[in-house]
Amino acid sequence: MSEIRNVSVKDVEEAIYKLALDAAYHIPEDVLEAEKKAYAKEKSEVAKQVLDTIFQNIEVSSKEEFPLCQDTGLGIIFLEVGQDVHFVDGYIVDAINNGVERAYKDGYLRKSSCNPLTRQNYGNNLPAIVHTFVVPGDKVKIIFDAKGGGSESMSKVQMMKPADGREGIVQTVVDWMIQAGPNPCPPTIVGVGIGADFERSAVMAKHATLRKVGEPSPDPVLADMEQEILTKINNSGIGPAGLGGLTTALAVHIEMEPCHIATLPLAINTACHVNRHKEIEL
Ligand code: SF4
Structure with a gap:
């Protein structure tokens, strides 16, 4: 029988606090790398200037610990909990919310959560949105995504017709991103979720945006679709900041799961050029 490992929610709160601040100030290395590659192959002077401005912004944010963008995002958390973990010292969701609230307060990060109808700002950036997955083992993996x-x-879920198939999916994603x-x-x-059901396709699409930029899907069929969609989006010429150029998207990442025989769920979730996310394993 496997041993139960106690994990203090206080450690989770502290981890969330640090991840949120780190994500706000320091762009992920792989995103920067992909943007540098885009710069190297860019032909348009305007697009080069836009990318250059992005690089300056990244440098100042990192050095001075200023937010990469004025929109510091909602805190989205992907929480992978080993089934042999027992959380102690409090309720895990409270700890996550405390970590987010403290980070956004101490870092003077803009608070973005509001009442959807009155638009009244809650002033604490809460609640965090937590997607929990139970996995084998006794570790806790936390991915913090400042969205x-x-x-x-620029996201959507579309219940496609099964007959739309591969071509329909490719066309829908390309048309949506051009629009x-x-x-x-x-x-x-561009994160794409294909299959599962209505809501899970959306979670897959968001999760897909957090994969190492440009790392192809291990499924060759999906890797081929990723490349085709990327080429078609970039052929649009929308370019950095929409001012024209060769790189509109740095990557397309697809996740797929089995679906009902009568459905074909398709979700698209987009990450912008700062794609702030950080992770840790406890
Ligand atoms: S989409 Fe990204 S870069 Fe644009 S305003 Fe929002 S956080 Fe900032």
């Missing part, structure tokens, strides 16, 4: 409103708004134009603050990382 901005511009890129999030999105400059709104998701390109160059973007």
Whole structure:
């Protein structure tokens, strides 16, 4: 019988606090790398200037510990909990919310959560949105994603017809991203969830934006679709900040799971050029 490991929620709170501040100030290395590659192959002078401004912003944010963007996002947490973990010292969701609230207060990060109808700002950036997965083992993996409103708004779930198939999916994603134009603050990382059910497809799409940029799906069929969609989006010429250029998207990442025989759920979630996310294992 496997041993139960106690994990203090106080350690989780502290981890969330540090991840939220780290994500706000320091862009993930792989995102920066992909943007540098985009710069190297870019032909448009305007697009080069846009990317150059992005690089300056990244440098100042990192050095001075200023937010990478004024929209510091809602806190989205992917929490992978080993089934042999027992949380102690409090309730895990309270600890996560405390970590987010403290980070946004101490870091003077903009608080973005509001009442959807009155639009009254709650002033604490709460609640965090927590997606929990039970996995084998006795570890806790936390991914913190600071999701901005511009890129999030350029998302959708569409219940396709099963007969739409591969071609229908490719066309829908390409059309959607071209219609999105400059709104998701390109160059973007496009997350796509295919299958499962209505809500899980959306979670897959968001999770897909957090994969190492440009790392192809291990499934060759999906890797081929990722490449085809990426090429078609970039052929649009929308470019960095929507001012024209070769790179509208840095990558397309697809996740797929089995679905009902009568359905074909498709979700698209976009990450903007700062794609702030950090992770830790406890
Ligand atoms: S989409 Fe990203 S870069 Fe654009 S405003 Fe929102 S957080 Fe900032």
